[in-house]
Amino acid sequence: MRIFDPHVHMTSRTTDDYEAMHAAGVRALVEPAFWLGQPRTSVGSFTDYFDALIGWERFRAAQFGIRHHCTIALNPKEANDPRCTPVLDVLPRYLEKDGVVAVGEIGFDSMTPEEDEAFARQLQLAIEHDLPALVHTPHRDKAAGTRRTLDLVKESGLPFERVAVDHLNETTVRAVADSGAWMGFSIYPDTKMDEERMVAILKEYGTTRVLVNSAADWGRSDPLKTHKTGLAMLAAGFTESDVDDVLWRNPVEFYGQSGRLVLDDLPGFSAAPETFSGNSVLRGGGDR
């Protein structure tokens, strides 16, 4: 099973996670810029964070045979803090970087006018920098937030096929499926989605335009949820090709619209993992 995790916050994870992810078949991932748990109070802490996403974290991932990409944005929660919003002015510089494959995470947290403005402005940045957009949907009032998200995307002129609307569930998937945007699902230990519910959605909606991610971060989460979803799909009768669509080809197609994905093997690491009875077995290993 080869896996591209389209949404995982590796900055918050350990090298054990990287090792386990590589062993499970993860060869590429996207780390969206987001909130750090502790609120930021200045633009400087954003730029240090962005610099880590386009430098240090990329290097760290490479040590474990994983290609690291990122998305860059002002997240919706901090769009409400006037100490943070000036970061919008430095985004254009980052959006030209190699390995920056989308504008994100943008979207809504509490649906304030400030969030409206930052969201709309960053959709325009996606158009200007010829990038797709990764949109976070709110934890609270999710259905309304998702509808409003789709309205804003439509207004912006950014084509729906260049937008992934993330953290969907049974109540929000229909509207996004009908819009033509990509459908993102975060598989969590006890919130958001789980593997079995994900399989049920895949049965109902098919695998087209579906992205499955672990969204693992500093909270209770599991960076192997992509792999576990793949196993659940196989157990439910999906083919290996279906699993490859969801866990590799789909994210490659979505983020590939940036023209900035790098997916060739890292020197010293084996190519795609060998699979045996549905389990990936790493052969050879790195030169660490």
Add this chain to the structure above:
Amino acid sequence: MTFHLGYGTNGFSNHRLDDALDVIAGLGYTSVALTLDHHHLDPFADDLPARVAHVAARLDRLGLRCVVETGARFLLDPRRKHHPTLVDEAHDVRVDFLLRAVRVAAELNADCVSFWSGIKPAEVPREEAWRRMRSGVAAVLEGATPLGVTLGLEPEPGMFVQHLTQALRLREELGSPELLGITLDVGHCVAVEPDDAATCVRRAGGLLVNVQLDDMRPGVHEHLEFGEGELDLRGTLAALAAVGYAGVAAVELPRHSHAAPDVAGRAFDALRAAMPDEPARPRHPWLADAQRAVRRDPVQIGRLFPAAGRRVGRTAARPDDDPRGLVHGTLDDSARAELLGALATVLDDDALSAELLALYRHGDDAEKRGVLRGLALVGNRAVDAGLEIVRDALRTNDVRLVAAALGPFAAEHLDQHGWRHGVLKCLFTGVPLAAVAGLERRTDDELRRMVADYTAERTAAGRDVPADAARLLGRGM
């Protein structure tokens, strides 16, 4: 090949011009520096147009690109060498001659007309000489403009304008005319310039319109064959390639006419052997365009620098023996370094320093690496900024940054303490010491002590000692 190796006809003064051109082309040169002289396309001949047409046809047939040189010794005055010059009383005679040369150059489709100031007569005050230079060059420019002919001012040892700085200042005072460039004799740099030839090449950069190649010794204005003086030929040619110079680079040995064919053959062999290693310095078409764009508008570097990897590739330059690019860098590393080379031709030292710091500060890992590798090329013009960048990189734990930080710039400028800790960090993080420039030269007892302690610590912990550490210690014992 990025520029055209050639030979100066003033080194063939015992040959008929046609024969000289045949010999030069036959040796493999693709360009010629044609000195107008009484026996070589006399610009005062009655049938000049026919002669020029004849030479133009011959150059075409031989595939020789050309520049027109105006340093003939007794063309204007049979008694006094080089007289009259631009700074003499009779400077208008020189201006008239240069205007003739401009018309000849236009007919020959030459790259430029090259000229020098002349020796200032003792009785002429400096201000007056400078005024004459300004008005003389302005007058020639006025004649060259409608014909679109470029002029190349050559600083010449012992003459009024003898340093690159003076030539650049004159150009600036004239309002930086587009058609006024620089002719640089790399041997002169050895003889009289404060900087070495490669540095002069980078300083002149985009203003270079003609280059003369020869060896020389410091303080002695005597044109020597390659290897007889102190010119770093390889480094100089690499600098020419790095700044994107694409014109004529012709051997200048005017006192070797008596043995011209042999001397020219030897020079060609020496040049071929010293030419930049083409496969190691691939010049992607995107890079050539990007360098031009940066020279036209330096601000463009902000857009082009991040894009280099996408355009030229990111693989290791020598994947077989250096798969991670730690020693020889990557394709995008060298492209970025060459973009900085182009940038250095159009920015002054302060602006260059500021831009290097900004590119590094705002760069991703690959861009930071590109800046670090580029310091080998342009760092001498921005030493403080370069050191700030190198020290930052050595504080990181990204082995590719650490490796790139310890290149020739650090070997030259980094303090010994910082350099030693950089080397030790390489051993700690698995960077091959082959990545450290100047290792042999800078290794000292203190570094050997540090490495010995490090190996003792490894041994005490039951760990392997890196082969590089053992080698380094072996060298000192």
